[in-house]
Amino acid sequence: MSSGLSVDELDGPEGGGEAERMDDATPKTSQVAGRSPTRIALSRLAKDKVAVVCAGILLLLVLLAVMAPFICDWLNIYPDQKDPDAPTPSEMLETGGIPSFGPPNYPFTWDHPLGIEPASGRDNLALLLYGLRTSLTVAVAATVVSVVVGVTLGLLAGYAKGVVDAVLSFVIDFFLSFPFILGALALAPIITSRFGGDQDTLRRAELYSLIGILVLFGWMGLARLIRGQVLSLREREFVQAAQVIGVPTWQILFKELLPNLVAPIVVAVSLSVPAYVAAEAGLSYLGIGLTESPSLGKTVDSATVWFQRYPLYLWAPVVTIMIMVIALNLVGDSIRDAFDPKTRR
Amino acid sequence: MRLKQPIIAIAAVSAFTLAACGGDGTGSGTGSGNDDQPDTSEGGNTGQTQDPDREGPVTIEGAAEGGTVTVISTSGLNTMDPTEAYYQNTTSILTGLVTRAWTQYAYDEENNTMVLVPDLATDLGRPNDDFTEWTFTLRDGITYEDGTPVEPEDFAFSAARSFDREAFPEGPAFSNDYFVGGDTYKGPYTGNGLKGFDAVEINGMDVTYKMATPFPDMLYWASFAAMGPIQEGADSDPEKYRLKPLATGPYKFGKYVPEKSLELVRNPEWDPATDPARTAYPDKYEFDLQVEEAQLNQILLEDSADDQATLTYDDVLAVNFDQFKADGRAAVGSFPLTSFWAPDYTKITDIKIRQALAYAYPYEDADLAGGYIEGVTSLPGAQLLPPGTAGRKDFNPLPDHEPGSTDTDAAMALLEEADAVGYEVKFLYTKDSDSGVKVKDAIVASLTKAGFSPKPVPTTIADFSSLRADPDTDINVRSGGWIADWPSGGSWFPPLLKSTDVAAGVLGANYSKFNEPEIDAQMKEIQTLPVEEQADAWGELDDTIMTDYFPLFVTRYGGVAQAYGSAIEGHFIDNTIGMPTWKNIWVNS
Numbered sequence: 001m002s003s004g005l006s007v008d009e010l011d012g013p014e015g016g017g018e019a020e021r022m023d024d025a026t027p028k029t030s031q032v033a034g035r036s037p038t039r040i041a042l043s044r045l046a047k048d049k050v051a052v053v054c055a056g057i058l059l060l061l062v063l064l065a066v067m068a069p070f071i072c073d074w075l076n077i078y079p080d081q082k083d084p085d086a087p088t089p090s091e092m093l094e095t096g097g098i099p100s101f102g103p104p105n106y107p108f109t110w111d112h113p114l115g116i117e118p119a120s121g122r123d124n125l126a127l128l129l130y131g132l133r134t135s136l137t138v139a140v141a142a143t144v145v146s147v148v149v150g151v152t153l154g155l156l157a158g159y160a161k162g163v164v165d166a167v168l169s170f171v172i173d174f175f176l177s178f179p180f181i182l183g184a185l186a187l188a189p190i191i192t193s194r195f196g197g198d199q200d201t202l203r204r205a206e207l208y209s210l211i212g213i214l215v216l217f218g219w220m221g222l223a224r225l226i227r228g229q230v231l232s233l234r235e236r237e238f239v240q241a242a243q244v245i246g247v248p249t250w251q252i253l254f255k256e257l258l259p260n261l262v263a264p265i266v267v268a269v270s271l272s273v274p275a276y277v278a279a280e281a282g283l284s285y286l287g288i289g290l291t292e293s294p295s296l297g298k299t300v301d302s303a304t305v306w307f308q309r310y311p312l313y314l315w316a317p318v319v320t321i322m323i324m325v326i327a328l329n330l331v332g333d334s335i336r337d338a339f340d341p342k343t344r345r
Numbered sequence: 346m347r348l349k350q351p352i353i354a355i356a357a358v359s360a361f362t363l364a365a366c367g368g369d370g371t372g373s374g375t376g377s378g379n380d381d382q383p384d385t386s387e388g389g390n391t392g393q394t395q396d397p398d399r400e401g402p403v404t405i406e407g408a409a410e411g412g413t414v415t416v417i418s419t420s421g422l423n424t425m426d427p428t429e430a431y432y433q434n435t436t437s438i439l440t441g442l443v444t445r446a447w448t449q450y451a452y453d454e455e456n457n458t459m460v461l462v463p464d465l466a467t468d469l470g471r472p473n474d475d476f477t478e479w480t481f482t483l484r485d486g487i488t489y490e491d492g493t494p495v496e497p498e499d500f501a502f503s504a505a506r507s508f509d510r511e512a513f514p515e516g517p518a519f520s521n522d523y524f525v526g527g528d529t530y531k532g533p534y535t536g537n538g539l540k541g542f543d544a545v546e547i548n549g550m551d552v553t554y555k556m557a558t559p560f561p562d563m564l565y566w567a568s569f570a571a572m573g574p575i576q577e578g579a580d581s582d583p584e585k586y587r588l589k590p591l592a593t594g595p596y597k598f599g600k601y602v603p604e605k606s607l608e609l610v611r612n613p614e615w616d617p618a619t620d621p622a623r624t625a626y627p628d629k630y631e632f633d634l635q636v637e638e639a640q641l642n643q644i645l646l647e648d649s650a651d652d653q654a655t656l657t658y659d660d661v662l663a664v665n666f667d668q669f670k671a672d673g674r675a676a677v678g679s680f681p682l683t684s685f686w687a688p689d690y691t692k693i694t695d696i697k698i699r700q701a702l703a704y705a706y707p708y709e710d711a712d713l714a715g716g717y718i719e720g721v722t723s724l725p726g727a728q729l730l731p732p733g734t735a736g737r738k739d740f741n742p743l744p745d746h747e748p749g750s751t752d753t754d755a756a757m758a759l760l761e762e763a764d765a766v767g768y769e770v771k772f773l774y775t776k777d778s779d780s781g782v783k784v785k786d787a788i789v790a791s792l793t794k795a796g797f798s799p800k801p802v803p804t805t806i807a808d809f810s811s812l813r814a815d816p817d818t819d820i821n822v823r824s825g826g827w828i829a830d831w832p833s834g835g836s837w838f839p840p841l842l843k844s845t846d847v848a849a850g851v852l853g854a855n856y857s858k859f860n861e862p863e864i865d866a867q868m869k870e871i872q873t874l875p876v877e878e879q880a881d882a883w884g885e886l887d888d889t890i891m892t893d894y895f896p897l898f899v900t901r902y903g904g905v906a907q908a909y910g911s912a913i914e915g916h917f918i919d920n921t922i923g924m925p926t927w928k929n930i931w932v933n934s
Binding site (some may be wrong): 080081082084086088089090091095096098099119120121189198199202239288291292298301302304305306307308309310319 | 360526636640642643646662664665666707709710713714715716718719720776777779780782783786787789790791793794800801802803805807
C-alpha cells in the first residue's frame, strides 16, 4: 500500500533499511546459529516504528473488543434493551428522538462518554465496543477460513498439474469474475427467508453467512498467489529430491512446500483483515450485512441523517473504522516489507 | 387511500384498503357525509364541512403572481392517470393543480379545516331519496388545455374508465362497489368499449349516476380525479394518458420524466371565475423526485437564496423538526390514519391478554424508535375512528389506561389474572429497515417487562404485506394502519372488522381475524339506517366493539410534519389527505 510507504518515507526508509541490513549482518558474524526467515522478519518488524505503534493500537482495539462486556458492566451501559435494567428509549430521549443527556443538546457526561444513540436510546460507547467485536470476529474468521481454503486449493492446483489444475484454475477464475456486491445482494434475502423463523437463529445465520460470503469471494487471490509460487517451487531440487526418495505427496505439500510459502501467506493475511473489516462495515451499511448484531457499518448508516445535529454519533464509528483499517494496513505493509526487504523503496 | 411510497407497513395496508373494498361485493357502508358541524377537536376535522354555494374566482389578499415553486420528495410519482391516481401525492397533485372534477376541497384558514365545495358542478350534486341516483350539473364554458370544450359525455367516459380494474389495477374501486353494473361491466379497455355500461345518464348539462347500492358519500367520490372529465379517444389511451393527462385546472403538464421530475406550467384555458377554490399565483411548479432524505432535509434547512421557493410533502426528519418550527417553516396537520395492533382473535381468545397487550405496548418508545414526532406525526387515542370523523364517540375501553401510555404493571396484573404469564407474542418486523428493527427492540423490551414472551418474526420490507395478509403465517399479532377516503364510519368498520372467511385463506384487511356474527349484523343494520343516524351509530359501534370484544388497539393516529422555504406562502395541510394545500400556495418575492 502506498500509504504505508509514504509514512515510512517520512521516517527515512533508506537509513532504516541500511541499519537493518547492518544489524542482520552483525549477529551473523558473531553468532553462527541460523535464524529462520520468520525470525529475521520479526526482528526487522520490531525495529519498524510504524509497525510497532500500529500493532499497539490494534492490540488496544482487540482488548477493547474482547473486554466489551466487562467494560459495559463497569460503566453501566448497555448495547441493547435485552437487559431488564437497560433504559428504554423514552427514558433517554426527548421528543423527536434527540438524547436527553450529553451531546448534542447537553454538556458532556461521563455516564455516556460517546453520547446516546438517537431513536433507540442505546449507549454509543457500548454500541461501538460491541460493533468492534463483531467487526473483528467477522474479519478474523473470514480471513482464517479463506486462507485455509485458498492455501489448500492453491497448493493442489499448483502441484497437481493437468486436469486438476485446469479445473481448479477455472473455478478460481470463475469466482474472480463473479461480482461480489451482486452476490451479496442476492444471497442476503435468501438467507433471511431460509432462517427467518427466529431472531437468534437469524442472528447466527447472518453472522455465518456474512463470513461465508466474504470467504466465498475472498479466497481466490491467495489461491492464485500460492499456485504461482508452487509452480516455481515444484521444479526446485529439494522438491524433486523428495519426490525421488518417495516422500508421500501430502508430506511434500505440507512439509516441503508450505514452509516456503509462509511469507506470502502472512502478507496476504495481514492485508485481507482490513479488507474484510471494511467489507463488513460496507455491507452492513447497505443493509445486506448484519441486522441483528451491533455493527459499526450499521451505526454509520443510522448516523448519516443525524450528522448535522449530532456529529459525534457519526464520527465515533467512522473514526474507529478508519483507525482500525489504517493500522491493519500499515501493519500489513510492514510485515510484507519485513519478509521481503527488496520491496522497500 | 395510499401513502406516497410503498415502503412501510402502513403503505402496504392502505393498498389493502382498496383490495378490501374491491372484494366487498355487498358494498361497504355509507354513513353521513352531511354533518355540517365543524369538529374542532385535536387532530382536526377531516373534511365533512360543506359549502354548496361557493363561487369563484378566489383571491388571496396580498398574494403576488409569479415565481417558480420547487417541490422535492423522496418518493417518485406512481401513475399520473387520473383514473388510477390513488396515492397521496398523485391524487393530491392532480386534483389540486391539474385536473378538475365535480367537487373539490377548499382550505378554510380560520378553522384549519377543509370544506367540500363545487368544482365543475354547479352544486355538490343532488341525490334522490335513497341515494341510488346522483345528479351533477356541468358549468358552462369549461375547456381542456387544448381549447376543446368539456362535454357531459366526458364524465360518462371517465366513469366507465373507473370500472376498469385490469387497466387500472391500482385505482380506487368505488365505482365497481356502488355503481349499476359494477359486477358485470369490465371497463372500456378490458370490456367492449362502452357496451354494457349504463351507470350514467346524460340530460343536457346534467349527468346522473345510478347506483346499485345506496351511496350517500357520492359527493366525496365525485371529488376524486377519476371522476373528472376524460375525453374518449386515442389520446386517453391508458399508456398515453398516464404521461400526459389533459388539464382542466390552472396548470398543465410540461416536461414529465416518470418517477424523476415533473414540470407544471400555466394552463391559459383555465378560467378562475369558474373555480370556487383554486388560485394560480406561481408561474410554474417543478417537482424534483427521488431526492435522498438527508439531502432533502438539508436543502430545506439551509434555505439558501436559490431554494427559498422550495417545499416538500414528505415528513421532515424528527431531528430537524424543532429547527423548522423555530424558523416558522413547518406545516403541521393531521390526516385520517389510524395505526393499530391487531391480536389474532382466533389465537389470543382471552380478552384479558388482548387488553394486557394494549397496556404493555411501548407507545412512546415505538414513536421514538420509529422516528415519529409525538403530538405531531403521532397522536394517542383509543377509538378506531380518528378524531374528526363524523359521529366519533369519546370513550375509553380501558378506563384505567391513559391512551398512549405504557403500564407494564397493569399488563402483568391482567396476565396473572388470565393465568398467562409468559404468553408468547409473535409479530412480524422488517429486518432490512433500521427503524423497523429499532421499533421491534422497543416492543420486545416492553412486552418482556410486562410478562409476555415476545417472539419477533423477521421478514423483509418486500415480503411484509404478503406475509401479514396470509392467515396461515405463524404469528399471533398483526400491525396495520388504515386511511379513510372520506370522513365516514362506513369506510372503517366493514373492511377492518367484518367477518372474513379465514378458512378459505381470505384475510383482507381484517387483521385480527375478528369473527362475531352479532357485530356483522349490527354493521349491516347501520348501513340501512337513515343517513343522518348513521354517523352516531358508527360511533356507538366503535364503543361496543372496543369495550366488549377489544379485537385491536390503536397505537397512533397519523399526522404530517412538512416544511417549506421562506419564500413559500400558503402551505397548509389538507387534512383530508395529509398533503399541502396546493390551491393556496404563492411565492413571496
